[in-house]
Amino acid sequence: MKFVSTRARNEKKEYTAAEVIKQGLAPDGGLFVPTEIPALTAEDLDRLAGMTYPQRAAEIMGLYLTDYTAEELLNAANLAYGAPKFPENNPTPITKVGSLEILELWHGPTSAFKDMALQIMPHLLSMALEKTGETRDALILVATSGDTGKAALEGYADVPRVRIHVFYPTDGVSRIQKKQMATQQGSNVNVTAITGNFDDAQSGVKAIFADSEMAELLDKEGLFLSSANSINWGRLVPQVVYYISAYCDLMNAGRLNKGDLMDVVVPTGNFGNIFACCLAKRMGLPVGKMICASNQNNVLTDFINNGVYDRRRTFYQTVSPSMDILISSNLERLLWLVAGPEKCASYMEALAKDGVYTVDEQVLEAVQAEFAAYFCDEALTKNVLREFHENLFYLADTHTAVALSAAESYRRSLDEKRTVLVASTASPYKFSPAVLESLGKDVPEDGFEALRSLQKISGIPAPARLAALEQAEDRFTEVIAPQDMKSAVLAFARS
Numbered sequence: 001m002k003f004v005s006t007r008a009r010n011e012k013k014e015y016t017a018a019e020v021i022k023q024g025l026a027p028d029g030g031l032f033v034p035t036e037i038p039a040l041t042a043e044d045l046d047r048l049a050g051m052t053y054p055q056r057a058a059e060i061m062g063l064y065l066t067d068y069t070a071e072e073l074l075n076a077a078n079l080a081y082g083a084p085k086f087p088e089n090n091p092t093p094i095t096k097v098g099s100l101e102i103l104e105l106w107h108g109p110t111s112a113f114k115d116m117a118l119q120i121m122p123h124l125l126s127m128a129l130e131k132t133g134e135t136r137d138a139l140i141l142v143a144t145s146g147d148t149g150k151a152a153l154e155g156y157a158d159v160p161r162v163r164i165h166v167f168y169p170t171d172g173v174s175r176i177q178k179k180q181m182a183t184q185q186g187s188n189v190n191v192t193a194i195t196g197n198f199d200d201a202q203s204g205v206k207a208i209f210a211d212s213e214m215a216e217l218l219d220k221e222g223l224f225l226s227s228a229n230s231i232n233w234g235r236l237v238p239q240v241v242y243y244i245s246a247y248c249d250l251m252n253a254g255r256l257n258k259g260d261l262m263d264v265v266v267p268t269g270n271f272g273n274i275f276a277c278c279l280a281k282r283m284g285l286p287v288g289k290m291i292c293a294s295n296q297n298n299v300l301t302d303f304i305n306n307g308v309y310d311r312r313r314t315f316y317q318t319v320s321p322s323m324d325i326l327i328s329s330n331l332e333r334l335l336w337l338v339a340g341p342e343k344c345a346s347y348m349e350a351l352a353k354d355g356v357y358t359v360d361e362q363v364l365e366a367v368q369a370e371f372a373a374y375f376c377d378e379a380l381t382k383n384v385l386r387e388f389h390e391n392l393f394y395l396a397d398t399h400t401a402v403a404l405s406a407a408e409s410y411r412r413s414l415d416e417k418r419t420v421l422v423a424s425t426a427s428p429y430k431f432s433p434a435v436l437e438s439l440g441k442d443v444p445e446d447g448f449e450a451l452r453s454l455q456k457i458s459g460i461p462a463p464a465r466l467a468a469l470e471q472a473e474d475r476f477t478e479v480i481a482p483q484d485m486k487s488a489v490l491a492f493a494r495s
């Protein structure tokens with residue numbers, strides 16, 4: 001399997017999976033995409049249904065990562081998804097709540113779904129350095145709206161031949177997320193807060209990647225830049241796995257008949273998670289509609305409904321901060337698939353230049369054939385969260401609540417009964433104050449007090465690692481302006 005850049009127009013250079021994972025972003029600023037999408041047959045699904053999660057992961061990832069051996073992938077998957085990182089029996093349990101199937105993707109070490117990819121990515125990258133004969137070490141730059149940062153730090157901490165520098169918006173993450181990152185252990189990690197929002201952090205990181213002087217300076221230090229954001233293909237492939245795995249689990253449990261369509265609702269920010277589902281569908285998984293759920297930052301809802309992507313709008317800080325994004329990078333991959341390289345490149349140029357683009361009728365129809373979209377303002381998010389707790393005894397986090405709201409709207413639009421799978425992306429304890437507020441309870445000033453209050457109300461213990469953070473010492477407290485990100489990276493590289 002070979003990969004090309006979404007921005008390659010005439011001469012299309014092809015890359016191996018190892019090169020793609022190593023580089024993260026294509027040299028022309030585009031994203032890597034596979035030249036073909038591998039097929040998954042009904043027999044394949046049957047076979048996968050009889051396997052454990054790590055076995056499924058190795059099989060499915062192997063279809064894309066053809067320069068990795070089956071043994072390498074299985075080894076990596078066992079390390080990533082086995083105990084003690086994830087619960088022994090099933091890393092991605094599905095809970096039936098009312099008529100919805102809720103796929104819980106947050107049972108890993110940092111209590112957010114990002115662990116699903118970031119526990120295995122370091123293994124894939126280490127092997128990629130070997131496979132490509134790379135002599136330099138990798139310096140991973142991450143812009144995070146909260147969850148990616150911690151999950152990446154946790155995945156890469158003390159991994160040989162890798163360093164990692166994480167940037168997050170200082171007021172754009174929760175108290176617990178901040179504490180998770182500030183206390184990160186490991187000799188190869190650095191964390192810097194910036195003034196500004198997530199898009200500022202992401203733009204800053206992208207600018208550093210595009211800076212040739214920076215590449216030269218780092219080269220002198222024996223380093224090259226790599227990415228752990230969902231712009232990296234190595235993040236997406238492990239995410240394809242859990243949609244296929246969920247289908248197998250539902251078949252095995254008799255909650256779905258083989259061949260039945262499954263609609264999937266995904267709380268969306270950078271369009272990575274939902275795009276992974278799109279890949280699974282295009283491989284042949286019987287997925288009906290993919291429902292893109294957004295918070296008040298509803299740029300994707302407008303795009304999917306009207307074909308106009310317009311980032312020139314107010315940026316809201318919401319109770320679902322990991323979805324506070326106005327530039328959803330992975331949408332570029334969908335456009336490339338749907339509209340082809342020429343149009344995709346021109347849309348991206350327009351977005352960079354004018355902050356807006358409009359797709360043509362044909363492209364819009366193709367998008368709407370696969371996707372529906374809903375958004376949810378702050379009041380509705382909190383309401384839905386409370387209703388699910390009060391009526392169905394299910395405690396969701398605020399991001400998942402946005403998806404639950406979209407799932408209900410979508411269900412109301414259907415005239416037949418369908419299996420609707422909702423991706424649940426974080427533990428409610430990761431956002432305890434916002435969850436308490438949604439439930440109409442008092443919100444203690446302190447994030448850890450809030451976590452304890454929430455425990456009392458729900459009767460479900462918080463993940464031990466979150467609770468233990470309170471006692472951990474901060475290592476990283478610096479806050480800088482976005483324009484100083486480059487010098488911060490250089491200082492870290494030279495340290």
Ligand SMILES: *Cc1c(COP(=O)(O)O)cnc(C)c1O
Nearest residue numbers: 147269270271272273322425426
């Ligand atoms: C990252 C994140 C999302 C958004 O996922 P994308 O792949 O960026 O669309 C949603 N919920 C939570 C809890 C997240 O951490």
